[in-house]
Amino acid sequence: MTALSIKHLTKRYGSFTAVDDLSVDVEPASVCGLLGPNGSGKSTTFKCLLGLARATSGSVTIEGAPLQPGTFDYLAYVPEKSALYEWMTVEQHLEMARRAYRKYDAARARELLATFKLPPKKLVRRLSKGQHTALALVLAFAIRPRVLVLDEPASGLDPIFQRTVLDLIIDAAAGGAGVLFSSHQIGQVERAADRIAVLREGKLVLAGDIDTLKGDEKIVIAAFDALVPEMPELAHDPNVRRIERGGRIVRLYTDGESERIAGRVAALQPRSLDVVDLTLEDIFLGAVGEDGAAPPIGVES
Amino acid sequence: MFRVDPRSGVPIYLQVIEQVKRAIALGTLAPGEQLPTVKSLALGLTVNPNTIARAYRDLEREHVIETSPGRGSFVPAGNAQTDSRRAAHDAAEKELADALRAARSFGLDRRTVTALIERALDHWFPHDEQERA
Known part of the structure; x- marks a missing residue:
């Protein structure tokens, strides 16, 4: 079953069309790179996907079903700007995730924390931009998601951790997950993705298998x-x-x-x-x- | 063991196919030897797993490697000598084709290219190998 399916998605803000009749499918065990210049509709697409914005028309299904609370047991989303609590520590975030997600894997979370060298006791407010991103990624991958939606997942990370993110995406896909991720760095998409979808002014202008x-x-x-x-x-x-x-x-x-x-x-x-x-x-x-x-x-x- | 250049215009799966053939031709991958799993090679090269799987499928179709479910992919142990000779033959043929394509793109004519090949043959194969064969 298709991991994530966007069908004829349109999002208008007043007279401005941010996303225009977009259709994209992401299969399990596949990685789709979403590319496009700034303002081409990538982040709006993600918002509509995750129910953070209401689509003007069109539909989104995750593993064949519309978005529902249970979806987030197996779908992980990392927004471009991480939604973390400034006054909480790294480990408090992990604890919150442990309580919130049925599939949360504490051992995996500790492993990821060590990989990104995140200090557990540190307040989020004191983390660097890269560490913010890293913590959001730890929380996302700790539920061993079957569907992953990542908006600029490597932003602010140094080249070594950027590579780590690609390895996490590749590992997830090898384990059967369907991944949709956006990036301004074509080199990242070229490595981790097998397909691309290119947006321009909200429209899909190119889609297909990268090697083809x-x-x-x-x-x-x-x-x-x-x-x-x-x-x-x-x-x-x-x-x-x-x-x-x-x-x-x-x-x-x-x-x-x-x-x-x-x-x-x-x-x-x-x-x-x-x-x-x-x-x-x-x-x-x-x-x-x-x-x-x-x-x-x-x-x- | 393998290296790919994702930025190149050459599809990554084709780069993997070529490298596996080259490794077999050079003997770096010996007959009967196991290839890395799709997942470990994907992680090793930081490349999408489907891309590696596609390369392995094509190599299998060309009988360059064999895959048995649950055991992984292997260089066939069968007629080892013929196989590695064929791999060497394929790898050399491809390099020659690339060189000739470059010569054509420089606008050289067939006679000039033939003369160049003769000269290269004299350098790299100074003794007439046909007599030995």
Whole structure:
């Protein structure tokens, strides 16, 4: 059964549409990275998911059922800004979680506390930003959740603990959990996730399996001795997303069958021809319409 | 034992497949030897477990490794010599293909590339190996 399913979710604030007809499924034992620029609707999506904001339309189901109090026995949520009590200590938070959650695993919590080197007696008010995040993560993972929703789970952590968070996500997925997490760091998504969903202005602009996207999305670059010849058939090729031509050089952005397309271009007898792999960052920037400088000709990425 | 570069445009599962083949070709993974479990390799490389599982599935389909439920994945013990020769053959073929693709992208023609290959062969295989074979 799908761990988490968002169907046609729309959230409007007055005339502003924060999330626009969003559908995303997260399967068990799978990690979906939610990417998007600031203000693209990621946090609003999380709020609607968790019942912290009421969706204007659409639905959210967790393991096939709508959100209900019992859901939180197996669903853990780490918000971008942790909701901890400033006047309580680290261990008081653990004690509160032990009482609140049926599945709370005290041994696991102690283990995680040690992993993040959190001082049990310290007041939350005296914790650093990274330690705040770490404590929220300890509380989330201590219930051994089957569904995890993490909003920027590594923010404020040093590179070593960022890696720890990724390991926790990977470990949870290997144990069968479905994970949805947002991050501004594409490198983190690239490691921990197997799928991505990209939001832009509240709309889903790209979704899919990361390795499949990387395998499909390429740039075919050709340089000719004279002006680039017309290529009307390639312009209408279903796998050619767009063509950029400038003088003697042409770039064809493909979303599959790049070797076939390169073959068609080769038939026009260019001076040189190359197929360049796109990184996830290139693919992401392309999807949100912020293409960086195109890679120079002939340079392998 | 393995290393992947998640930032590369090459899908991670393909990188894992190539590394396993290379390890078998080089003998770092010996016939009959067990591969790490999906979970331990995922944690070892900090990579999504499904990505590793996909690489293992493809390797199995190509008969490069064998998986038996509950026991894990192994390099086949069977015809060890042929298998490691085939793995070496595959790994070398891929490297050569990459080099030729680069040569094509530099705009070299077939004759020039053939001459380059001849020169490289003279350097790395100075004695005519055909006579020994």
